[in-house]
Amino acid sequence: xxxxxxxxxxxxxxxxxxxxxxxxxxxxxxxxxxxxxxxxxxxxxxxxxxxxxxxxxxxxxxxxxxxxxxxxxxxxxxxxxxxxxxxxxxxxxxxxxxxxxxxxxxxxxxxxxxxxxxxxxxxxxxxxxxxxxxxxxxxxxxxxxxxxxxxxxxxxxxxxxxxxxxxxxxxxxxxxxxxxxxxxxxxxxxxxxxxxxxxxxxxxxxxxxxxxxxxxxxxxxxxxxxxxxxxxxxxxxxxxxxxxxxxxxxxxxxxxxxxxxxxxxxxxxxxxxxxxxxxx
Amino acid sequence: xxxxxxxxxxxxxxxxxxxxxxxxxxxxxxxxxxxxxxxxxxxxxxxxxxxxxxxxxxxxxxxxxxxxxxxxxxxxxxxxxxxxxxxxxxxxxxxxxxxxxxxxxxxxxxxxxxxxxxxxxxxxxxxxx
Numbered sequence: 001x002x003x004x005x006x007x008x009x010x011x012x013x014x015x016x017x018x019x020x021x022x023x024x025x026x027x028x029x030x031x032x033x034x035x036x037x038x039x040x041x042x043x044x045x046x047x048x049x050x051x052x053x054x055x056x057x058x059x060x061x062x063x064x065x066x067x068x069x070x071x072x073x074x075x076x077x078x079x080x081x082x083x084x085x086x087x088x089x090x091x092x093x094x095x096x097x098x099x100x101x102x103x104x105x106x107x108x109x110x111x112x113x114x115x116x117x118x119x120x121x122x123x124x125x126x127x128x129x130x131x132x133x134x135x136x137x138x139x140x141x142x143x144x145x146x147x148x149x150x151x152x153x154x155x156x157x158x159x160x161x162x163x164x165x166x167x168x169x170x171x172x173x174x175x176x177x178x179x180x181x182x183x184x185x186x187x188x189x190x191x192x193x194x195x196x197x198x199x200x201x202x203x204x205x206x207x208x209x210x211x212x213x214x215x216x217x218x219x220x221x222x223x224x225x226x227x228x229x230x231x232x233x234x235x236x237x238x239x240x241x242x243x244x245x246x247x248x249x250x251x252x253x254x255x256x257x258x259x260x261x262x263x264x265x266x267x268x269x270x271x272x273x274x275x276x277x278x279x280x
Numbered sequence: 281x282x283x284x285x286x287x288x289x290x291x292x293x294x295x296x297x298x299x300x301x302x303x304x305x306x307x308x309x310x311x312x313x314x315x316x317x318x319x320x321x322x323x324x325x326x327x328x329x330x331x332x333x334x335x336x337x338x339x340x341x342x343x344x345x346x347x348x349x350x351x352x353x354x355x356x357x358x359x360x361x362x363x364x365x366x367x368x369x370x371x372x373x374x375x376x377x378x379x380x381x382x383x384x385x386x387x388x389x390x391x392x393x394x395x396x397x398x399x400x401x402x403x404x405x406x407x408x409x
Contacts, residue, residue, distance in 0.1 A: 144376040155392040163394040167369020171362050225365045228372040 007051045009072075016097045023098060024072035025065040029057025032131065032277070033107035035099060036064040037115025039137075039256060040200055041161055041193025042184045043071025046112070049262035055270060059277060060108070065098060067091075069192050084195030086114070087203050092121040096129060108276055110134035113230070113255060114200045116221075117142065120242070121206070123213050132276045133219045134269075137227050137255050139234040140206035140241070146198055151191040158186035161193040168255035170226035173264070181259045206238075215244030218279050220272045223247075226254035248272065281409055283359060284317040284352065288407055289334045293324075295403045296331045303329060306396035311389050312344040313397075318352030329396060346385035354380045359404045370398060 006028040014021045026044050028051045036047040044064035051062050066073040069084060095118070099107050108131050109122055116138025122130055150161050162185035169178045185193070213219075219242055223235040232249045239247035250257060250268045257265035281287040296302055306329025313324050323344050325333040335342075348370065357367035366372055366380070371394075373381035383390065390397060 149388070149391040152391075154388065159395050160391055163398060164371060166398070167372045170365075171368055226368065228366050228369070228375055228378060231366070231377070 005048075005052050006057065007048070011072075012098070012101055014094070014098050014101050016094050019076050021068045021076060021094070022074050023065055023068065025063055025098075025102075026051060027061060027063045028052060029060055029062045031057075031059045031061055033099070033102075033104040034060040034062050034273075035095070035104065035107045035109050036062065036258075037095070037109065037111030037118065038064065038066070038070065039113035039115060040196030041070070041188040042181075043073075043187075045071070045184055046181070046256065046259040048259075050258055050269075053262075053266065055266070056273065060273070063102070063104075063107075067094070069189055069195075075189075084191055085203075086196045086199035088118065088121045088199060091118050091199060092125055095122070096126050099129070106131040108132045108134065110136065111138075112136035112258060113138075114196055114204070116230075117200060117204045117206070119219060120209070120213070120238075121204075123217050123219055123242075124209060127214070127217045130217055132279045133217055134222065134272060134276070135219055136222045136257060137224065137230045137235075138221055139223075139230045139238040140210050142204065142230050142234070143201050145201040145229065146194065148194075150194040150197065157190050157193070158188060161188055162186040165255065168227060168229060169260040170224060170252055170254040172252040173254065173261040177260050177262070181256050184259070210238060210241035213242050213244075215242075217244070218275070219245040220275070221245055221247045222250060222257070222268060222272065224250045224253035224255060224257055226252075229255060246275075283356060283407075283409060284320050286334075286336060288409065289322060289324075291407045292404050293331045293334050295406055296400045299400075299403060302396060302400055305329075305399060306393075309393040309396040309400075311346070311393065311397075313390075314338070314342075314344040314347035314349075314385070316347065316349040317355045318350075320352070326397075326400075331400065344385065345389045346383065346387050348374075348381060348383055350381040358401075359407070361405055363405070370401060 007026045009026045038046045043066045047064040069075045116135040119133040119135035162182040221239045239245045309326045309329045323335045374383045
């Protein structure tokens with residue numbers, strides 16, 4: 001009997017601001033839509049363990065997409081004519097366009113790093129369209145990463161991007177999975193990691209906006225203690241300012257919980273998903 | 281022997297030069313690096329991924345490509361078998377949010393070789409005192 005995972009991958013055309021984007025997504029399971037967002041410069045493969053986990057996909061339709069320019073999602077027409085800089089506006093609106101096009105009704109959004117930070121913007125602008133938000137390795141401001149070294153023809157962009165994030169993972173995480181995460185990073189397109197970090201470190205400045213969230217959408221913040229880009233203290237301080245949020249600090253794990261250590265991450269995620277099931 | 285003394289550095293050099301992964305990923309790593317552990321400093325020289333020299337006598341004629349400078353306490357945490365959060369990586373320690381380590385000089389060479397260089401530094405955790 002062949003060993004085949006339950007994941008299926010498809011392409012969907014997502015209309016957004018007069019363009020049509022060919023977007024790749026993977027999914028497994030049935031139930032409440034759970035849309036998983038990859039970190040900067042990588043793709044949906046980061047979520048392969050959660051997609052396949054029967055304890056997760058039993059109650060959730062787990063969906064992981066590749067943003068345009070990432071993984072198997074091709075860039076938009078004429079992409080070479082502009083420098084890629086991800087903005088909060090594009091990211092949030094595009095995600096909701098993807099969910100609409102796929103017919104998802106009030107999905108749960110779960111993202112890590114930039115995928116965690118965008119949850120704050122979704123809470124502000126799309127509260128009525130989402131059920132719950134799981135903001136992993138997220139805070140209101142995460143400076144210091146929009147660096148030219150990450151896109152420079154004098155060095156191997158994939159290797160430098162991947163190694164710059166390698167230390168964000170915990171030494172307790174299995175070497176095999178840390179190296180796999182490194183591998184995903186090493187395969188990003190030229191300038192894409194840096195372009196994503198424009199959102200992560202520059203355009204995402206939510207410090208003055210946390211108090212505007214009304215708490216109608218539950219937000220679960222989850223941060224690993226080895227995350228030096230968004231430290232536990234940074235997440236805790238953000239969570240204190242966000243009404244209706246819960247803050248979970250995860251021991252012995254870093255910035256890529258889902259891919260660097262799926263076993264440790266699961267211990268923290270399952271109780272959160274149990275709460276999400278109760279939310280309307 | 282104590283951490284960061286000359287014998288300790290020799291043992292680290294030996295571990296790096298015996299490591300099979302460094303031979304694969306470090307073949308283009310050629311640089312002279314000033315490494316400052318508090319009051320102790322060395323210039324370590326990599327040539328095509330081999331750590332050829334560890335020089336201790338830093339003087340007015342000493343040259344190097346880039347420098348890593350940090351207090352011995354910071355480096356002491358870095359070399360623990362399980363380093364504590366924020367001390368497990370040179371970029372973690374040097375990131376502007378933390379500033380526990382200074383990286384100076386022609387840092388472009390370091391970024392170009394970041395994978396092999398950090399891999400070699402991680403071997404400091406395997407030095408038996």
